Amino acid sequence: MTNSTAHRLTGRRALVTGSTSGIGKSIAIALAHEGADVVVSGRDEEAGGVVVETIRAAGGTAYFVRADLADSGRAVTGLVQAAADALGGPVDLLVNNAAQLIPAQSMLDATEDQIDRALTVNVKAPFLLTAAVVPDMIAAGGGVVVNLGSINGLAGMGVAALYGASKAALHSLTKSFAAELAGKGIRVNTVAPGPTLTDTNAPFHDHLRELAAGHPDGRPGTAAEVAAAVVFLASDDASHIHGATLSVDGGITAVIAA
Numbered sequence: 001m002t003n004s005t006a007h008r009l010t011g012r013r014a015l016v017t018g019s020t021s022g023i024g025k026s027i028a029i030a031l032a033h034e035g036a037d038v039v040v041s042g043r044d045e046e047a048g049g050v051v052v053e054t055i056r057a058a059g060g061t062a063y064f065v066r067a068d069l070a071d072s073g074r075a076v077t078g079l080v081q082a083a084a085d086a087l088g089g090p091v092d093l094l095v096n097n098a099a100q101l102i103p104a105q106s107m108l109d110a111t112e113d114q115i116d117r118a119l120t121v122n123v124k125a126p127f128l129l130t131a132a133v134v135p136d137m138i139a140a141g142g143g144v145v146v147n148l149g150s151i152n153g154l155a156g157m158g159v160a161a162l163y164g165a166s167k168a169a170l171h172s173l174t175k176s177f178a179a180e181l182a183g184k185g186i187r188v189n190t191v192a193p194g195p196t197l198t199d200t201n202a203p204f205h206d207h208l209r210e211l212a213a214g215h216p217d218g219r220p221g222t223a224a225e226v227a228a229a230v231v232f233l234a235s236d237d238a239s240h241i242h243g244a245t246l247s248v249d250g251g252i253t254a255v256i257a258a
């Protein structure tokens with residue numbers, strides 16, 4: 001560790017859902033870089049193993065726990081116990097990052113199965129996972145939850161009604177959970193990315209560049225930039241921040257015209 005802000009999360013036990021790829025992978029690596037012990041999770045065991053090895057090769061501590069967040073509620077909350085078992089103690093930092101992404105489509109084309117799946121993975125699972133970690137956080141005197149929302153949860157977009165609704169619901173959960181849990185030492189906040197270049201969305205990078213063009217920063221974000229915001233909200237640097245939505249979108253949702 002060479003910079004002055006390193007090790008802001010030493011001793012913390014983190015669970016990052018959807019950290020086998022994309023933004024979640026960057027979040028897991030960034031949390032470990034700051035000293036947290038991290039459980040990497042998702043359905044893809046092989047990809048998760050690569051993330052774990054990357055963290056370990058850099059001197060960090062990481063474990064993989066497989067979970068499908070579209071499974072039953074009991075299976076989803078089982079992830080929390082399995083993560084605690086791997087980490088040697090209860091999770092005190094939960095990052096609800098996994099999401100069911102939906103192809104751009106007219107609302108007329110959304111199927112019932114898509115609606116059920118988006119709400120299950122993007123809303124029900126974070127709700128259940130948060131409820132599962134909170135009792136131990138209360139017992140320990142505090143903890144942190146960071147939810148990955150989206151600019152689609154903040155503003156409408158013609159081809160993203162379902163995805164946007166699921167993210168708006170997650171933004172809402174952040175605020176209600178913060179209201180209920182702040183007094184118990186638990187901070188709950190949202191990071192809302194705009195178009196973000198990742199390893200998984202490489203075929204769409206040109207489209208994401210077009211979406212970002214003409215907005216203040218004029219470019220898509222990177223997974224590392226989103227991860228940096230998560231690290232900040234997870235750290236004691238954000239000790240007075242509750243129920244906030246931190247947009248990491250190059251100004252897209254803040255400015256009508258650059």
Ligand SMILES: NC(=O)c1ccc[n+]([C@@H]2O[C@H](COP(=O)([O-])OP(=O)(O)OC[C@H]3O[C@@H](n4cnc5c(N)ncnc54)[C@H](OP(=O)(O)O)[C@@H]3O)[C@@H](O)[C@H]2O)c1
Pocket residue numbers: 017018019020021022023024041042043044045047067068069070096097098099100101121148149150151192193194195196197198200201
């Ligand atoms: N990239 C962007 O431009 C952008 C913009 C705004 C918001 N976001 C938000 O940022 C977060 C990460 O997005 P991303 O772009 O990094 O997506 P991604 O690369 O597709 O990664 C999604 C992750 O979620 C996991 N996942 C999906 N379905 C799952 C399930 N049923 N059970 C368990 N894990 C599941 C995947 O792991 P497995 O395949 O191993 O299950 C994967 O690790 C999401 O919440 C997304 O909504 C992204």
